[in-house]
Amino acid sequence: MTFIDQLHSFLGDVAAQFGLPEMPLIVTKLVWWLVASVLLFTVALTIGGLFTWVFRRLFAFFGLRKGPNRVGPEGMLQFLADGIKLLTKEDLLPSKADKWTYRLAPYVVVVPFVLAWAPLPWSDVIIFSNLAYGVVFILAVSALPPLGELMAAWGSNNKYSMYGGIRAAALDFSYEIPLVISAASIVLLVGGLDTQGAVMAQQGYWFGFIPKWFVFPQIIGAFIFFVSLLAKTGIIPTDLGESESELISGLTTEYSGMRFGFFFVAMFSGIFFLSALTVTFFFGGWTGPGFLPPLVWFLLKTFGLVFLVFWIWVTLPRFRVDQFLNYAWKTLFPLSILNLVIAVALKVWGVY
Amino acid sequence: MASIPLMGIFKGMATTLKHLGRPKDTYEYPEVKRGVAERWRGRIALRLDRCIGCSMCAQACPNGSCTMTDFEHNPDANKKGTYPQVEVAKCIYCGFCEEVCPVECIHVTREYELARYQRGALYSPVMLDKTENQIRAEEPEMGDP
């Protein structure tokens, strides 16, 4: 009996108590979809918002400052205050902007990042939607934001936005390929396309103490995946779409209010999501010794990776766009092919 | 150039990590105020009883923010009846007026929180004799609303 059937019978019982006729199954499904997607969006955006606070505090500590510490305990509610501020700000539309692309672009950027959360395994039971083709879904959906970036660039009618949008889109397209190939080698090792299966495949230990994480046989793949993560989220060594010292604010130059906030939230929820995905693929997901629940293990690993991302953010300078694109095509792409060959070899030798 | 690739990046990241636990450089401004040096050149003030009306300060002022005005206060010391008045918003805090004053009357104070909602702020000789807080208390339209 699936979860939907259980919910349907439960709703039927509730309806019967009030003497209402039994609803068709599709209504239950619709209700569940609605509730689940609201939950998904809430979780994704809240984590994105909360991470703005985490980032700002960490960033401040790295820079010998205090950071936001006024709103709520230790400034934790700062993102809510910022959200309220952004919501009440005037939503400016440049006079010669392309109205529809300009207005739609933030949603096109933020929605895929949220949708991609659906097949992410938080623990052995917590997963929004255990799709059989979860990996394909994630890769397909997370390839959409370049479209939104191009829309924002074109719609803003601003030369700086145009440069930023084209840079960001070129970067995302370029890094999609090493990302997909390194994910493909994981799929090969797992032998299935569902994310929960990828985690299951990493349970257990070699020699009793080395966890069977894919990061050990697939170190090159993990590196490629991590670099592509940086490129896709657009944070500082690779924030070529925004590069505030060159392009003012890149593709978000003309945006204000909550539309700007959406880009911002998309970036931070993207950092969390892609870190979580790296953990799922390479660091054993929610698996771990039994003294902590799986969800805690998952969050701990993800936060560790997010800290690494922030640490890189505050330390490194920005690449030049041609250098970084060259790096994608001339270094990472051959490396990812090599990694795929290693995965095939491991499979053939029967290690997995 | 670094001989080993990525070595420089690791070194840099180690440096930033070292700074993570260090004491903070900043302080929370309105509650914690930064002390200023003894010689800090802040707002100009006047010891009204001492002024002899020689107008040296007005002569030394580089941009004419300090001018003389007719005012009766202490006819024994100041026979001309002229005292300096200062357009505080225009003052560039060079301290020349203090330097040339023969009787140590006009001087710079250590007050530096002079933010206004208005643009001009012409301080009369009487106001120059008071502290900034007194002026704000007595003439609210000069200070915060």
Add this chain to the structure above:
Amino acid sequence: MGDLEEKSAAEKDVEEPGRAPGAIWTSTAKEKEDPKAKEWPFPAMHYMPAYTDDVDPLKEAFGNDIVSDGDLSGKPVVYIHPDRALDVLSHAKKTLGFEHLSFVSCCDYPKEGILEMHWQLYSYSTGRHLVVKAHLDRDGAKRVASVTPLWTGANWHEREAWDLFGVRFDGHPDLKRIFLPDGWRGHPLLKDYDETEQFIGMDERGEDVVYDTPGPGRW
């Protein structure tokens, strides 16, 4: 990169290669033995008589064009005929080795009716200064040859002189105002400049427009 820092310290301590003969400072090694060797104040610092070594060859080469010479607080000055400015400066740069042009500027003397051009030169090899001056008729055409063929860096200095003094430089690649907006009336550093206020606005095409009054919406 640690080797770089050490190298600079270790290498320089040994011996400084011979400095230019004109430079007062000679070498670090010598200084270290006797740091207080020079009595205060250093005699050669200020108010030393101008070198005539550099003026004499100029006089030989351009006999009649050198009007007179003088002294600018220890730096030799030659007054030249404005038409020969480019030749004299070219000679000074290429033959006498005055490679560095500090600036080109003017000074206005309305009573004498002249506008004095001023080229401040410096020689890296000998460490000497040379000032070249020329008198233009301030009510005339105020034309003088541009030295941009000799020093690329003179470009902006000459634009500044045009902007603030109204001197026209023949042969300048792009002589237009540099600080003030296009369309500004007058050249402000002239002593008889009309100081009534001018206000800058922008027309619909983004060009600068000068107004007499700061009307509403203009700036």
Add this chain to the structure above:
Amino acid sequence: MQEQVKVAARGTTWTLEGEGRERFMDLNMGPQHPSTHGVLRLKLHLNGEVVERCEPVLGYLHRAKEKIAEKGQWIKFMPITDRMDYIAGIYNNWGYARAMEELHEIEVPERAEYLRVVSGELQRLASHYLFLGTFGLDLGMITPFFYSFGDREKVLGLIEELTGARLTITYFRFGGVKWDAPEGWFDRVESTVDELEAHHKEMWDLLVENDILNMRLRGVGVMTEEEAVSLGCTGPVLRATGKEYDIRKDDPYGVYPRMRFDVPTETTGDCYGRFMVRIREMKESFKIIRQALREMPDGPIIAKGFDGSKIIRTKPPNKESYGRVETPKGELGFWLVSDNSMKPYRVKARGHSFSNLHCLPLLVEGSTIADTVVSLASLDIVLGDIDR
């Protein structure tokens, strides 16, 4: 033959030239742009991301300082010079004071010269710290900005104790300085310099060997020695091309002949060279400060007849002079013309940034927008000095 096709992207006009193969776009970088360090406008003519032509447009901060100088007494221009290169105010004071001392033939007391050297080198450190911070910021490094500003804050604290101001200092007078050092100031300078040197090592680790930084800077914005000399570049911009020229050594003033320090040079002439010259110059400043503190003599701090209320009565003879100093950014000179009156007849300031910025088109033409920003940052210009 050039066929021009206009593609209207709703107001953005792109001009296609030469059979549609090359696309050119005009881009205004500035007057208000995060990387122009003030109000500088660069007219860029772009082919894709490649800068075909670059034309700096100046004058957005022009305050007519040379005209202002003619309005008041000689000393009244001293606080105005602070506002020229506003991140190294002491050097503007020094240049003006040096020109005046040559004009009026003033003997500066020895202690005043030592105080000038200490405060000036502190100011040089402050200026270079600002450069390091903003240079990192232009490259996208955010954290070095806070570290270098934290250190700069310590330096400015010392300057504040000595002079009473942090930015617009007005510390120098004709023939000396305004204040003697306060109680215990020299000890504090010494301990702060030790602390700063330790931090400087960390900054070195953080910046100099970073691979991405090397990728971004090496071979970018290259200039040869001949070009730099012809353009009138001075300071670190010139020294990065291999020319060992420092006014403190070659045309010395004050007590610099006694100071033992090296002039760091690089031979590459690229952005990395300019960056390295500055970061190595800071070590020399530590050295100079230590030496000056060791040798600090006693005595008066201002020449007779130029102190107190006499400062506004200076009346130099009917002469001219040109005095120049080596600022953190290059040669700053003042040409003074006196007509034996209380007011200057003409004051001309030869700005370091004004001449250094002129090489920007040479550096950036043919490189990308990102390199334009780096080249501009590596020149370390300050717009208050360019526009005056």
